[in-house]
Structures are given as structure tokens and as C-alpha cells.
Amino acid sequence: xxxxxxxxxxxxxxxxxxxxxxxxxxxxxxxxxxxxxxxxxxxxxxxxxxxxxxxxxxxxxxxxxxxxxxxxxxxxxxxxxxxxxxxxxxxxxxxxxxxxxxxxxxxxxxxxxxxxxxxxxxxxxxxxxxxxxxxxxxxxxxxxxxxxxxxxxxxxxxxxxxxxxxxxxxxxxxxxxxxxxxxxxxxxxxxxxxxxxxxxxxxxxxxxxxxxxxxxxxxxxxxxxxxxxxxxxxxxxxxxxxxxxxxxxxxxxxxxxxxxxxxxxxxxxxxxxxxxxxxxxxxxxxxxxxxxxxxxxxxxxxxxxxxxxxxxxxxxxxxxxxxxxxxxxxxxxxxxxxxxxxxxx
Amino acid sequence: xxxxxxxxxxxxxxxxxxxxxxxxxxxxxxxxxxxxxxxxxxxxxxxxxxxxxxxxxxxxxxxxxxxxxxxxxxxxxxxxxxxxxxxxxxxxxxxxxxxxxxxxxxxxxxxxxxxxxxxxxxxxxxxxxxxxxxxxxxxxxxxxxxxxxxxxxxxxxxxxxxxxxxxxxxxxxxxxxxxxxxxxxxxxxxxxxxxxxxxxxxxxxxxxxxxxxxxxxxxxxxxxxxxxxxxxxxxxxxxxxxxxxxxxxxxxxxxxxxxxxxxxxxxxxxxxxxxxxxxxxxxxxxxxxxxxxxxxxxxxxxxxxxxxxxxxxxxxxxxxxxxxxxxxxxxxxxxxxxxxxxxxx
Numbered sequence: 001x002x003x004x005x006x007x008x009x010x011x012x013x014x015x016x017x018x019x020x021x022x023x024x025x026x027x028x029x030x031x032x033x034x035x036x037x038x039x040x041x042x043x044x045x046x047x048x049x050x051x052x053x054x055x056x057x058x059x060x061x062x063x064x065x066x067x068x069x070x071x072x073x074x075x076x077x078x079x080x081x082x083x084x085x086x087x088x089x090x091x092x093x094x095x096x097x098x099x100x101x102x103x104x105x106x107x108x109x110x111x112x113x114x115x116x117x118x119x120x121x122x123x124x125x126x127x128x129x130x131x132x133x134x135x136x137x138x139x140x141x142x143x144x145x146x147x148x149x150x151x152x153x154x155x156x157x158x159x160x161x162x163x164x165x166x167x168x169x170x171x172x173x174x175x176x177x178x179x180x181x182x183x184x185x186x187x188x189x190x191x192x193x194x195x196x197x198x199x200x201x202x203x204x205x206x207x208x209x210x211x212x213x214x215x216x217x218x219x220x221x222x223x224x225x226x227x228x229x230x231x232x233x234x235x236x237x238x239x240x241x242x243x244x245x246x247x248x249x250x251x252x253x254x255x256x257x258x259x260x261x262x263x264x265x266x267x268x269x270x271x272x273x274x275x276x277x278x279x280x281x282x283x284x285x286x287x288x289x290x291x292x293x294x295x296x297x298x299x300x301x302x303x304x305x306x307x308x309x310x311x312x313x314x315x316x317x318x319x320x321x322x323x324x325x326x327x328x329x330x331x332x333x334x335x336x337x338x339x340x341x342x343x344x345x
Numbered sequence: 346x347x348x349x350x351x352x353x354x355x356x357x358x359x360x361x362x363x364x365x366x367x368x369x370x371x372x373x374x375x376x377x378x379x380x381x382x383x384x385x386x387x388x389x390x391x392x393x394x395x396x397x398x399x400x401x402x403x404x405x406x407x408x409x410x411x412x413x414x415x416x417x418x419x420x421x422x423x424x425x426x427x428x429x430x431x432x433x434x435x436x437x438x439x440x441x442x443x444x445x446x447x448x449x450x451x452x453x454x455x456x457x458x459x460x461x462x463x464x465x466x467x468x469x470x471x472x473x474x475x476x477x478x479x480x481x482x483x484x485x486x487x488x489x490x491x492x493x494x495x496x497x498x499x500x501x502x503x504x505x506x507x508x509x510x511x512x513x514x515x516x517x518x519x520x521x522x523x524x525x526x527x528x529x530x531x532x533x534x535x536x537x538x539x540x541x542x543x544x545x546x547x548x549x550x551x552x553x554x555x556x557x558x559x560x561x562x563x564x565x566x567x568x569x570x571x572x573x574x575x576x577x578x579x580x581x582x583x584x585x586x587x588x589x590x591x592x593x594x595x596x597x598x599x600x601x602x603x604x605x606x607x608x609x610x611x612x613x614x615x616x617x618x619x620x621x622x623x624x625x626x627x628x629x630x631x632x633x634x635x636x637x638x639x640x641x642x643x644x645x646x647x648x649x650x651x652x653x654x655x656x657x658x659x660x661x662x663x664x665x666x667x668x669x670x671x672x673x674x675x676x677x678x679x680x681x682x683x684x685x686x687x688x689x690x
Contacts, residue, residue, distance in 0.1 A: 154574040165687035166571035167578065188688075191575075225614050226511035229499040229607040230536075233512065237601060252597065256582060261606060262574040269570050269614075342510035342534075 008037045012105060014058075014079065015043040017122065019068035020161040021096055024190055026074030033109040034185055038201030043086035044079045055062060055079040058307035073159040083108055092118050094139060094182070095148075099125035104135060106143040108319035119148040120170070120181055124205035125301065128308035133246060134152045135202050149177055150198050151185065152205035153258035154266040163189045169192045171201030193257055194342040200254035202242045208264045209302035210309065211235030211286070213277040213328050215268035220281025228343060231324070232268050235344055238324045242309075245321070282339045303332050348534030353382045353547055354529070355435040357450060358442030358467075359389040359403075359424065363424035364413035365506040366441055366467065366499045370529055375494070377528055388431035389424045395405075400424040408436055416506040428453055437463050437529070440485060444470035447481060451488040464493040469550035470646065475655035476659040477589060480547050483529045487623045495543055497550035498531065499611040503537060516546030538602055543598035555646030555654065556580030557618035558673050562686045565626025566620065572687060576669070577613050579580035579690055581606060583669045587654075590666070626683045636673035648677050 011022050022042050029036035047054045049066050055114045058064055058079035060103050063071050080086035080151055087093065087109060097105065102202045104125060119140055127134045135146040153168030160166060170185065172178035178194035184190040195201065211312040215326065236255055243250035254260055267273055283290065287303055300318055308327040329343045330336040336344075354374065358369050367387050373382035381398045394411050403409055403424035407417055415457045425431035432438065432454060433494060437589040458653045464485055472479045475660035482493040498513030505511060515530065515537055523539035525588065531537040540546065559580055581600055588595035598607075599605055614618055621635050628635065632648055655674040664671040672689040 092378065111655045150594070152580075155573050156571050159571045164568050164572050165575060167575045223509050224501065224504045225611045226501050227497050227503045227509050228615075229610040230510060230512045230603065232610055233499075233603060233607040236606065248532045252601075255601070256578070256597075258575065258578060261581065262578040265574040265610060269574075277438055 004039045008170040010087045011090040011094045011306050014042050015067045016157040017319035018096040020063040020157040026077040026167045028184055034324045038076050040077050041082050041086045042077055042079050044081055046081035053079045068161055096122040099123055113144045115145055115320045117146045118309045119146055120151055121148055122151050126206040128312050130311050138200055144342055149181055152201050154262035158165055165189050167191045169201050169257040171198030173198050197251040197254045199247045200243050201259045202248040204259040207239040208267050209273045210306045210325055210328055212267040212271055212273035213302035214324055214341055216274035217278025217281055217338050220278035234324050236264055239324055276300050288333050351382045352436045353434055354385045354437040355432045355441045356387040359387050360412045361502040363441040364409040365502040367422045368418050369535055370523055371422040372434035373529055383421050385422050386431045387424050388428050389426055400426045406454040408656055415508055419597050439465055441467040446469055458489045460490055462491045465496055466493055467496045471551040473657050475656050482547055494526055495547045497546050499607035508534045510534050512603035513604040515539045516543035518543050518639050540599055542599045544592045545588050545595040546604045549604040552584040553612050554618045555651045555670055555673055557612040558622040558647040558667055559686055560613035561619035561622025562626055562683050579669050581609055583667055608622035621645050632677050
């Protein structure tokens with residue numbers, strides 16, 4: 001008798017995007033019983049919903065009624081409020097939670113996760129400071145001592161959950177891991193492309209938000225379609241230049257992937273960064289006031305990334321080489337006129 | 346005493362785009378009196394407007410009241426209704442007229458144009474048939490025995506005429522010609538990038554319309570931003586593949602230029618190809634009926650290019666390699682369901 005080992009998956013996070021991804025993974029593991037364990041664990045930060053534990057509702061109704069209402073999750077997705085229990089004996093960790101919680105989660109998991117575990121990060125963000133840039137997937141790798149791939153693309157969670165056709169990009173330095181994650185994530189409506197340029201994929205996911213702020217400024221100024229397309233294009237090239245200046249091995253081709261040009265198009269069409277930046281122009285209010293009014297005080301990702309990028313570039317005397325990123329920062333935080341977005345880039 | 350030769354420019358065409366370009370060139374020559382003759386001739390197909398010759402109005406009012414109303418042209422732009430007079434002793438010909446008139450114009454100019462003349466084509470289109478593909482700039486070159494560069498980008502004429510910031514791409518095989526045309530076209534609000542990959546630039550201008558039809562189908566089906574971005578991205582890659590399969594020297598980088606990704610974004614946001622394709626889905630009417638109703642019977646460029654591309658690919662047994670172009674053709678002309686746009690690509 002041969003005992004076959006199957007991979008146990010834990011999804012760490014259960015927001016809008018985490019739940020949409022749980023639906024995909026939950027269904028996909030059923031097609032590959034030789035590779036994956038049937039039950040997919042999803043760590044849920046416990047909350048009360050209508051006087052009940054959210055996990056209890058999810059496990060009974062197979063629906064994340066709070067963060068992805070109206071979408072049924074596969075019955076083999078199991079919600080678990082205890083992080084360590086959720087990750088117990090897992091071989092595969094899928095990180096899909098807000099940027100600011102990742103440190104705390106990794107600290108709890110430190111020393112618990114076995115070294116033959118694989119991870120993939122769906123988190124969009126960067127830790128940039130004057131000192132340097134650290135990628136979230138690298139933070140995870142270092143803190144847990146495991147490999148961490150990334151997934152990023154033009155993936156608005158609700159549209160993915162409704163099975164509307166889209167694409168995504170997985171960046172995995174090892175081809176075997178790439179193939180493995182492809183099996184976990186690819187569906188006919190959620191098409192996966194795997195590339196080795198993990199850093200390029202991850203940078204796109206963070207830097208696109210700065211470009212979306214620029215696009216929002218153009219919308220606020222009512223400059224029209226030519227101008228907006230020009231700003232998106234310049235933004236794409238500046239993202240690429242940033243990647244290729246500060247990291248080794250970032251490929252041109254990555255910017256043609258879903259994580260690059262497609263995600264940028266989506267983010268510059270809809271999305272909160274674009275919207276709040278447009279309101280910045282038309283209302284004349286400072287950005288922190290708009291964040292308070294429109295985002296419940298939450299920080300906008302594009303503007304805070306612009307600020308961090310500016311700090312990083314200023315420390316290296318390199319702001320001039322990145323005129324779009326720099327101009328976004330100066331408009332939002334230093335009182336430069338909004339029209340500079342088409343004069344100084 | 347030294348006699349300095351200056352270049353005489355003729356703009357062949359005076360529609361919306363021709364007039365916007367006449368404004369740019371008319372202003373630019375004033376900044377370079379050592380290089381260009383002061384008067385810029387513009388050939389105008391004579392029409393009556395309020396009982397007067399259109400050329401007379403343009404030369405008196407300095408405004409193309411019919412095709413670009415509300416925009417003042419520089420006074421040194423001179424409208425001339427006689428094609429041969431307009432081109433007399435010109436060294437620079439700017440072709441900016443509808444695709445279907447180019448043959449007739451070249452026949453009239455054949456043998457008249459001197460061989461040291463340079464041309465640049467702003468015409469978007471291709472001549473494709475079962476036999477092969479001929480680029481408009483090549484037709485001009487061959488018929489007149491002169492070099493012909495191309496200019497293409499995210500350039501909606503009215504927005505350019507209003508001096509809203511945008512970019513464009515000039516494709517010129519000779520760097521000297523590239524530099525020369527840069528001087529003629531570049532302004533702070535109309536930023537020119539010159540590349541050597543002339544073929545790539547010209548192909549983008551024609552093939553983007555097929556992708557815009559696909560984007561319009563997605564809009565008609567209300568599939569959302571993820572799907573539209575995925576289709577635009579796949580379209581961009583299929584344009585590139587088409588160029589690199591059937592022509593030598595088409596560069597990846599060209600698709601990052603304004604003529605590539607930016608023009609595609611603009612065309613897929615607004616534009617008649619997108620609009621009519623969306624109406625094709627929602628109305629269920631055949632394309633020729635929509636052309637009659639919405640375009641005054643004019644043929645839509647994206648659908649006719651899709652038809653020609655399909656003929657060309659079918660003759661080479663290569664439709665499978667270009668699923669987006671092929672699916673657009675089959676949906677529009679062969680009754681395939683519109684939803685195939687996300688299933689067969």
C-alpha cells in the first residue's frame with residue numbers, strides 16, 4: 001500500500017479578495033484530489049455578524065455574508081478563526097490580507113511553519129522608506145524561512161467572484177512552483193500566466209496606484225482621453241524604469257502581463273485612487289480631509305506609496321529620473337498646482 | 346551672399362486631423378525659419394460652405410469652419426484647392442486624408458513630385474487582402490519614388506487642437522528624417538517620440554481598431570473592467586504577434602509607445618469602433634445596418650480590417666494563432682455568439 005501525500009492549503013485572509021480566491025481554490029482542489037487535500041482552510045479574523053460568529057455563518061451558509069455577499073463558496077472551504085489552527089500542518093499558505101496585518105501574522109507564524117511549506121502573496125503593497133524597499137513576499141520569505149511567490153493582475157474581486165473572464169499573473173522564481181500554483185489558481189474564467197520575474201509582478205501591484213492618482217488628476221482636470229492615455233503610458237514606463245533601476249532581473253515583458261498594462265488600465269478606469277485624486281482637483285480639499293470624508297479615514301494607497309517613493313528617491317537624489325511619481329507627490333503633498341501633472345512629466 | 350534653402354511643406358488633407366496638424370506645423374515653422382519656408386500649404390478638397398469656397402473662408406478667417414470649427418489656424422497656413430499647385434516645389438508632403446483617397450492623390454502626383462522630397466503619412470489603415478498586406482506608407486513610397494515616414498498615436502484631433510497634453514510616435518527608418526520630422530511636429534503639448542520601427546507604428550494604427558471592436562463587445566455584454574482590460578492586453582499582444590510574424594524588424598518596444606498601448610487605450614475607451622460594437626451586442630442588429638444607422642453608411646474601420654485580416658490569415662491557414670482577431674471576425678460576420686469574445690480568445 002502506498003500512502004500518497006497531498007498538499008494542505010490555508011488561505012490567510014477572508015476579505016473581499018480572499019473570499020473570491022477561496023472560491024477558486026476550493027473548486028480547483030476538487031479537480032486535483034491527487035495533489036491537494038480536499039478541505040481548504042481559510043483563516044478568518046473573528047467578527048460578529050448579526051449576533052453570530054462570522055466563521056459559523058461561513059461554515060453553515062458557505063457564504064462570506066460580510067465581505068463577499070451573494071457568492072456561494074465551495075463547501076470544502078472551512079473558516080477557522082484561530083490562525084495557528086488554520087495553518088496547522090499546512091504545506092501551502094496563501095497570504096491575502098491587508099498590508100498592515102502581515103507583520104503581526106508572520107510573527108505569530110514564526111517557528112510554527114515548516115520549512116518545506118510554500119507561500120504565495122496576493123497582497124498589493126511595498127515597504128518603502130529612505131533606507132530601501134522591501135517587498136512583501138520577501139518579508140514573508142525572511143520571517144518564515146520559506147519561498148514566497150506572488151499573484152497580481154487586473155482582478156477586481158467582485159468581478160472575479162462573478163466568474164467574469166479575466167487574467168492574472170503569477171510570479172514564481174522556481175518553474176516547479178509556478179506550475180503548482182497554476183494548478184491551484186487557473187480556471188477558464190481566471191486565466192493564469194506564470195512568469196519568473198516575481199519582483200516585476202509585485203512592483204506593478206504597488207506602483208500602479210501612484211499612476212492611478214495621476215490618472216485621477218487628469219480626470220479631475222477634464223483633460224480628455226488623449227491625455228489620460230499618455231499619462232497611463234508614461235506611468236507604465238516609469239514603473240518599469242523604477243523596477244529596472246532598483247532591482248535585478250525585472251523584465252520588460254512583465255509589463256505586458258495582466259499585472260502590468262491590464263491592471264494599470266483597470267485601476268486607472270475605476271478604483272478609489274483615481275476617484276479620490278479626481279476629487280482632490282475638483283474639491284480643492286487636502287488629501288487627508290478627502291481620506292476622512294471618502295475613505296473613513298483610511299489612507300489612500302497611491303498617495304502614501306507616492307510619498308514613500310519620493311522619500312526613497314530624494315535620499316538617492318533621483319527624483320528627476322521619475323517625473324511622474326515625483327509630480328504626483330508634489331501635487332498631493334507640497335501644494336504644486338494640479339496642472340503640473342502634464343507639465344512636469 | 347549665401348542663399349539658404351528652406352523646406353517647403355504641403356499638408357495633403359484638411360479634415361479634422363489635417364487641420365489640427367496644420368495648426369501645429371504652421372506654428373512650428375515660425376520657430377525654425379532657417380529650416381522651413383514660412384508659408385505652409387494645405388491642400389483642401391474644394392467644397393462650398395454657406396455659399397462660399399471653403400478655401401476662401403480658411404484663408405480669410407484662418408479657421409476650418411467645416412471640419413475644425415472654433416480653432417484658429419496660424420495665418421501662415423494657406424489653403425489651396427488645386428492639388429498640383431499645393432504641392433508645387435514642395436520638399437515635404439504630409440499625407441493626412443482618408444485612406445480611400447490616397448490612390449487617386451498619388452496617381453495625380455506621380456511624376457510631379459521630385460525625388461528628393463520626403464513624405465510622412467498620418468493615415469490609419471492597411472491594404473490587406475488574400476495576397477498580402479501593403480502598408481499605406483509603402484504605397485506612397487512606391488508610387489512617388491520617395492521615402493515616407495509615419496506618425497501615429499493617441500491623438501483625438503479635437504483634443505490636440507485644444508492643446509491638451511498628449512504624445513505621438515513618429516516611425517522613420519532614417520534617424521536624420523526622424524530628427525527633421527520631430528522639429529516639424531513636436532510641441533510641449535504634442536510630445537513626439539521617434540522610433541525606427543516604422544512598420545510597427547503603422548500596423549498599430551490599423552490593427553488597434555479590431556481590438557476596439559472586441560472591447561466594444563465586452564462593453565455591450567457589460568462584462569466589467571477586468572474583462573475589458575484583459576481583452577485590451579490580449580489585443581495588444583496579438584497586434585505585436587501579427588507584426589512580428591509577417592514583417593521583419595517589428596520591435597516589442599514600439600507597443601509601449603503612444604502608437605501602441607496609449608492609442609489602444611484611447612480607442613477602446615471612446616471611439617466609433619467601440620461604440621458600434623457595443624450597439625451590435627445590445628441591439629442585435631447586423632453590422633451593415635448599424636453602419637447605415639449610426640455612421641451614415643460609412644464602413645466601420647475595425648470590422649472591415651477584421652474581415653481583411655481574416656481573409657489574409659485564412660489563406661495562410663493561420664487563424665488559430667490569432668484568436669482575438671479571428672473571433673471578432675466570426676462574431677461580426679459569421680453569426681457566432683458575442684460571448685465567444687471571452688471564450689475563444
